[in-house]
Amino acid sequence: MHVVILAEFAVPSGGAEKVALESAHGLAAAGHEVTYIQAVDGAVDPLLDHPRLRRVCLGLHDAWTRPALAAALSGIWNRTAAERLARALAGLPRAPDCIHLHQWTRSLSPSIFPVLFGTGAPVVLTLHDYFLACPNGVHYRFDRDEPCGHAPLSAGCVAAPCDSRSRAHKLVRVARTAALRWAIGPRRLHVVHICDESRVRMGSMLGGYALEHHRVDNPVRVTREPPASPAAGDALVYVGRMTREKGADLVAEAAHGAGLRALFIGSGPLEAELRGRPGVEVLGWQTPEAARAVLRQRARALAAPSRWFETGPLTVYEALAAGIPAIVSERSGASEKVRHGAGGFVVAPDPDALAAAVAALADETRAAAMGTAAYADFWARPMTMAAHARDLSLLYDSIVPNRSCAAQQSRGPAPVGAVPDTRDLNIA
Structure with a gap:
């Protein structure tokens, strides 16, 4: 199976990227062909050095490093991100059987979702946070230091000065969430919850989407050693x-x-x-x-x-x-x-x-x-990378349609190892 992992960075700058990297390595080690697409150019974690794993960089900018107006506009809809992602996916030597997204808020924007759905492959999104529903991503009132009680994009939500930065940031994030709802629309999206409570809580917040809910633990990069004291x-x-x-x-x-x-x-x-x-x-x-x-x-x-x-x-x-x-x-x-x-x-x-x-x-x-x-x-019940890869493999097997087999055959046999002319490719 060819799995595309899409994240914004290739180093563990946060929990989402850490999981993306460990998932990519674990899936490659389990025998899958993996393409890791990173949005922002920069350092690369050694975990991505595997013979069954290729890496593609879109060469985008982290919104946090851009001028305020440019960051706001690209955060709501980044046309360049969509174009470069489309080129990257079209240029792969083998069509993806499944695309797994881990983070999209700092460079990619909602513009990528029509591109992902356009491939015909199942699209999976791990919910590391609440950005799929909540404008500020954490369903939390930073102005009150307490969890939020508003329904996402309700009048109370839009009016609340809940953002960790400013009211202006909140308005941009409201616009981005509205764009996200339009970009996904009625298309089927597979969402992975990393805890049981998230599935319960997010289920009540995501009424406008056509979602398939799944539950997979995050991986933990540990080896068994004698216990500490x-x-x-x-x-x-x-x-x-x-x-x-x-x-x-x-x-x-x-x-x-x-x-x-x-x-x-x-x-x-x-x-x-x-x-x-x-x-x-x-x-x-x-x-x-x-x-x-x-x-x-x-x-x-x-x-x-x-x-x-x-x-x-x-x-x-x-x-x-x-x-x-x-x-x-x-x-x-x-x-x-x-x-x-x-x-x-x-x-x-x-x-x-x-x-x-x-x-x-x-x-x-x-x-x-x-x-x-x-x-x-x-x-x-260890939450190791191997256990995580096993659970993801079972998930992918359950959602990849039979027609993907025919698509694979039309593109030729899967490569046994890395593909030299696509490994570490920069689309920019």
Whole structure:
């Protein structure tokens, strides 16, 4: 089977790209022919170096690096993105059996959807966020620091000053969401939910689309090693962007109350504020390998107390795989993987609830027992790249129509390895 993976970057700048890269590598390792199309030129992760994987770059610009007006217009409808994507797909030596999209908001825009549907191949979109329905993508009121209660594109939604940047950004995003609804229209779109709660919540927000819903766990790039020793850890660790919606401020408060260090890996708007608090240590962004090493050496527990309905923070699963207890928000999709009171705690995203969980883990015996349970739970049903590729293969097999076989035959046999004249092709 020939699978096209479409994402905006070829490095893990966020969770969506990380999953896209690991999916591409896992599918190639499982024997599929994979074409990875990246929208924005730049660095390339070594995961894409595989003999059954070709890479195509569209040479587009990240909207965040462009002047405001140009970024706004291209965000609503990027004609160049559609044209270059159409050329890239037409130039492949073999028609895709399936196209899997992971991110489209920073360079591609809704303009790509008619191009994708025009291939005749099933189109799959993983819902890493809420952009398919919600203009700001997280269904969260940044002006109130609370989840949003409005129906997407309702009068209340359009009027709400909920964007993390400005009212002007909100209006642009409203226009983009309207363009998205028009671009998809009545066409059948396969959506992948990465947690059960997302399927329930998003199902009520997506009434205007013809969707097929699927459930596949995200992959976690881990190998099985002996479990860590959380009882020896001296810190409550937070990994990711330091923002209020992710609850970074709650971590600092809870750790201080329990007599632990609050150790932050990452950066973000709250970084300066957090650095000024007692007992806080900020390491900045680290490589995945360095972050995992810090977790194993320093973590009594990992904390992810999101205030927004986060779909599935990968750092939680990485901690569980290492035998480190996780304290997660009840609003997070990761809560489905944490047995409350066994491998960690599922709590409300407020200071008192988080502080009580951290205080319980101050007991070394309990921290050790919870680490053992976390490790056993994860490896009983591991969310590895191989498991992810297996589940995606089953999904693709169920949706690829028989007529794709005839299309493959008309284009010739599938290549055994990489195709030299299309590998690392730049369409720009």
